[in-house]
Amino acid sequence: MYRVSGTAIMVAGLCLMLGAAPGWAGGPPNNDVSDAKGNTAGGTGALVNNTAGTANTAFGDVALQNNTTGGDNTAFGFSALRKNTTGVANAAFGLNALQNNTTGGGNTAVGYEALPSNTTGGLNTAVGESALASNTTGGANTANGQWALFANTTGFQNLANGSGALFNNSIGYRNTATGVAALVSNTTGDDNTATGW
Numbered sequence: 001m002y003r004v005s006g007t008a009i010m011v012a013g014l015c016l017m018l019g020a021a022p023g024w025a026g027g028p029p030n031n032d033v034s035d036a037k038g039n040t041a042g043g044t045g046a047l048v049n050n051t052a053g054t055a056n057t058a059f060g061d062v063a064l065q066n067n068t069t070g071g072d073n074t075a076f077g078f079s080a081l082r083k084n085t086t087g088v089a090n091a092a093f094g095l096n097a098l099q100n101n102t103t104g105g106g107n108t109a110v111g112y113e114a115l116p117s118n119t120t121g122g123l124n125t126a127v128g129e130s131a132l133a134s135n136t137t138g139g140a141n142t143a144n145g146q147w148a149l150f151a152n153t154t155g156f157q158n159l160a161n162g163s164g165a166l167f168n169n170s171i172g173y174r175n176t177a178t179g180v181a182a183l184v185s186n187t188t189g190d191d192n193t194a195t196g197w
Helices: 002-020
Strands: 040-042 057-059 074-076 091-093 108-110 125-127 142-144 159-161 176-178 193-195
Touching: none
Parallel strands: 040 057, 057 074, 074 091, 091 108, 108 125, 125 142, 142 159, 159 176, 176 193
Antiparallel strands: none
């Protein structure tokens, strides 16, 4: 009789323990619950001013801090997309990435201080440390590599692949540079193509 009672208690305890544990299919615990508009934030000041924006994700101190009505934005890193207010469909990954963007949309910044000065420019892609660092209103630019299109401010439809490619371009447009420091001295020229060092 004692043996049956001990086994029964052990089985009951095991059932209680397994019943209280999270199910394998449920995924890991989530401490950051999304709001009714599909916004998710983690970090001091992240998405703190959001009023009507939907489907935003912000993780990092002051990430997407000033967003009010902008939607479909993703910000990971300290001050990423910090000043964005109404811009939509932006993605910023890295310290200060797209931090000054206010209304620009469709931008992607990946890397330390990638596209940090952009305010209203749209459809830009910056991958690498300080890529498109000075861009403010220029649009449809692509910079891949550290300091690529670094000085670009209002130039548009430029393509720079390589560290320092089109570094000094400020207002030139429709330029293509492939290779380390390719077209590095171009400042205002348009419709140029260069491949190689």
